[in-house]
Amino acid sequence: MTWVRRLAPHPAHGPSCLTFHLATRRQRRSYSSHCFTGVTMAEPGILLRLRSVSKSYGSTPILYDVNLDVRDGEFLTILGPSGSGKTTILRLIGGFTTPSGGQILLDGTNIAAMPINRRPFNTVFQDYALFPHLTVQANVAYGLAVRGTSAAEIRRRVTDALELVQLGPLGERYPAQLSGGQRQRVALARAIICRPRLILLDEPLAALDVELRRQMQSFLKSVQTEIRTAFLFVTHDQEEAIAMADRICVMSAGRIQQIGSPHEVYYRPSCEFVARFFGENNLLPGRLGPLGGAIRSLETKLGVLRCSVEEHSEMATAPAGSAAFAVCRPEAIQFGENARGENRVEVRVGQVSFGGASTMIVAHPIAHPAQALRMLLPSRSDGASLAAGDSATFTFAADQCRLVPA
Amino acid sequence: MPLGAGMKAPSHLAGEDQSAWRLGRWAAAAPAFAVPLCLILAPIALFLAYSFFSVDHGNVVYSPTIANYVRFFTDPIFLPIFWQTLLLCLAVAILCVLFAYPVAYFLTSLRGRRRYVLLVLLLVPLLMSYVIKIYAVRSILGGNGMLNRTLLALGVIDKPLMLFVFNLNAVLLTLTVLLIPFAVLPIFLSLERVPRALRHASADLGASQAQTFWRITFPLSFPGVASAMSFVFVLAIGDFLTPQMVGGQSGFTFGRIIYSQFGMAYNWPFGAALSVILAAVVILAISLGGRFGRRGERT
Secondary structure (H helix, E strand, C coil): CHHHHHHCCCCCCCHHHHHHHHHHHHHHHHHHHHCCCCCCCCCCCEEEEEEEEEEEECCEEEEEEEEEEEECCCEEEEECCCCCCHHHHHHHHHCCCCCCEEEEEECCEECCCCCHHHCCEEEEECCECCCCCCCHHHHHHHHHHCCCCCHHHHHHHHHHHHHHCCCHHHCCCCHHHCCHHHHHHHHHHHHHCCCCCEEEEECCCCCCCHHHHHHHHHHHHHHHHHHCCEEEEEECCHHHHHHHCCEEEEEECCEEEEEECHHHHHHCCCCHHHHHHCCCCEEEEEEECCCCCCEEEEEECCEEEEEECCCCCHHHHCCCCCEEEEEECHHHCEECCCCCCCEEEEEEEEEEEEECCEEEEEEEECCCCCCCEEEEEECCCCCCCCCCCCEEEEEECHHHEEEEEC | CCCCCCCCCCCCCCHHHHHHHHHHHHHHHHHHHHHHHHHHHHHHHHHHHHCCCEEECCEEECCCCCHHHHHHHHCCCHHHHHHHHHHHHHHHHHHHHHHHHHHHHHHHHCCHHHHHHHHHHHHHHHHCCHHHHHHHHHHHHCCCCHHHHHHHHHCCCCCCCCCCCCCHHHHHHHHHHHHHHHHHHHHHHHHHCCCHHHHHHHHHCCCCHHHHHHHHHHHHHHHHHHHHHHHHHHHHHCCCHHHHHHCCCCCCCHHHHHHHHHCCCCCHHHHHHHHHHHHHHHHHHHHHHHHHHHHCCCC
16 A cells, blocks of 8 residues: 555655654754753663653652653553553653653654754644644644645655545645544544654544544554554543553553553553552452462452462562462452362352343352452343342352563 | 613413503513613714704704804815824824733733733723823923923924824824723623633644744734724724814814813704714724624624
């Protein structure tokens, strides 16, 4: 596809990619003079590296010691509740604010103090920030026009970009004449037309309704796959993060809690916050048993639970008696005669809620009724399920049960 | 739409009661219409009527004629002064905007309280008596005024300059100085309404600060510039006091001619005709300002 070739940010393609490289060299010259850090070797595959970045406004710290790599061509999502500092990271990379400490390395050069307009990144803003006095075409062309690109080149690339975001016929309109989803696409086209090395997206779907949001998620993802440019996507929506990201960086209270694939952060949380953040989960408090092996025991009020640990991990080496949670997803719990697993808990069923494809059962262990244990079952058309008041045995395997520090 | 016209009569009232209710509503709204009707529309209508009368030996002749308008367009005195005044007021409007824009831009670049304290300070002159302000400017511009004395003392000139003394230049300068606050305000308001996110977006797309200003900030503040210009123009063209006090013999403006028709010449109908022409110009200026003012707003 010609579009892909033209957009791919590779030095061998197109004159504007060349401009980027020249710009980078120019920046290096001018920055090495007043930036303390010299040029270090860039690591292949790593586009951008945040090293011990911190930020505070006055005496209020917003970010503590953030270390984050953005890889070439990946879809990286920063996920966290509001106030967790996720947007601040985006603003630091975009250049809208400067870090209080640490480095932002692009090709081994610290760009922490580089002006916004010289960074090879483009942003899709939360409220789109389209220029109201310019047509869709002029909005999209803006980044090229300010660089003095020739009119013919601008026309060609604007047409391509509008086609990519499926807005071809709307070029003459003004932003006020577009729907939310269309504005979103204009903002995206405007950001990709300069062939940035990284596109920053600040909760771009927050203003859309659920249906449109779902459409835009898959649309964004397909555009990203097509142009092979790294996306840094900020959101507070767990489902959105899981649906779109190659990697998720979970943030809370100004710190990175965990970085990993959607599967990893969902099934292998590294801390209590992450374990609680994705949907309903079972966290059973207890004290760690003796050291040793791939399986460690946790003494809880429901009895001793056996949980798998990774070699040399924090939980594998934590001293016996430390407080910890056993974490087990509701869908990993089974019941009945055929259920297999190292951990068995006698429970009385409390609440059964039918949720369409699946049914959530909240039960209370006989040994410790104050604790709630959730089990998610595929629903059955004959309605066979547990009923409130039933006694049952919940079973879950040790490899479905993780430990996180309390 | 008249006051309360959007309100519906309560549906529980039957036919006759409903019309009574409607009548009562009109009666309640009537004073609100009466005041502007009596105090604004009626005098204007009276002027319009007067402009079609004439004067014979100091007495008004109440028979309709268009002689006053014919006189304005054919007499070699009035049209040149009319054009000259338009040009003068246009120059005042342009100068005011040129001076006010940087001031307003500076104000919007300030943060928090300082911005509004400074804005209020800038608007303080509006509270002062107009005549006192004119005298103050006169004392600066006059033959022995501050400007000339400073230039003499500095040795820039060896005798007082008469460039700014009792002529059109003096009128131009005085009007500009007096009307700048009226230009600052609308420009400040329109600049303040340009979202910071747009400037960020512009920089993000690679624009320099100058490019951001000329491509984003300035076009979006254009409604403010247009209304500032029409404000200042309208205020300047209606002013007869300033030209009277600093214009001397050569600084004759349209406002002074109208004033003299009601005073010395004692020709009210002709004065009324000139006023109607002035009013037409003012209405045109305001509607032009409004039209250009809307152009920038597409959100």
